[in-house]
Amino acid sequence: MKKALLFVAIVACLASCKKDRKKVIIDDRGVVFGTWELRAVHGGWGQPQIFTKGNGNKFTFKPDSTYIKYADNAIEKQGKFSIRFIGEEKGARYGTITLTDPAYTDAFSFKLDTIVVGTSAADGPTYQYVRVK
Template identity: 45%
Template sequence: MKNYLFILALIITLSACKKDNAIKSTPGEVVGTWELKTYMTGWIQPQSYNPGNGDRYIFRSDKTYTKYLNNKVEKQGTYTLSFTGEQEGTKFGKIVLTNPDYADVFSIKENTFIIGTSAADGPSWEYTRIK
């Protein structure tokens, strides 16, 4: 009987243990102002942008964003981030923006935020946190 209870307790303990595969994100990790630093694609050399260029995103904690182009509002809407992985301190996943609807991959590490991927000749935009 002792063996039966021990095995039952072991099964209950092991079944209660669940590995958490979710990527932990710091609240507000993307919240702030991000200025365009580099545009990249597999077709041309990366294009660098000077500080103060007027191309930026502002992501807010209420999940709204504003995108500026040449210091003028280009888009506004809501955003969601889904973290899917992490490697050497860089977290990555999927970003979905509304107005108009747009989804792409992203990566974020400290003060660098990249939207898109040029790995398959697609475009990507590297932003630097300025606030």
């Protein structure tokens, strides 16, 4: 009887647990899949440009190594991507991202729900995206 009650208590406890719906999915290559929306652009000598939620400027990274870049909710570019991680600092993984349209490689990092693409070297812009899906 005690074993049956213990079993029921464990099942009830497990059933009441909520799953984390914003879990970041990372495969064995360290690629982050999902949709990420632009929230800020930093760089140069100017002030940061801040974007509000729902602005329609986003990236979607898929498990088949393809991406879609949206501008104002319309497809702007799409192609293949690859990410090469080279280190980790203060919980953020960093490296490079290579896109095929147009073909270029840029600095890349992510931490939990934020991706940063770009570099401030030579006053280049840095684009900050947050996870939306």
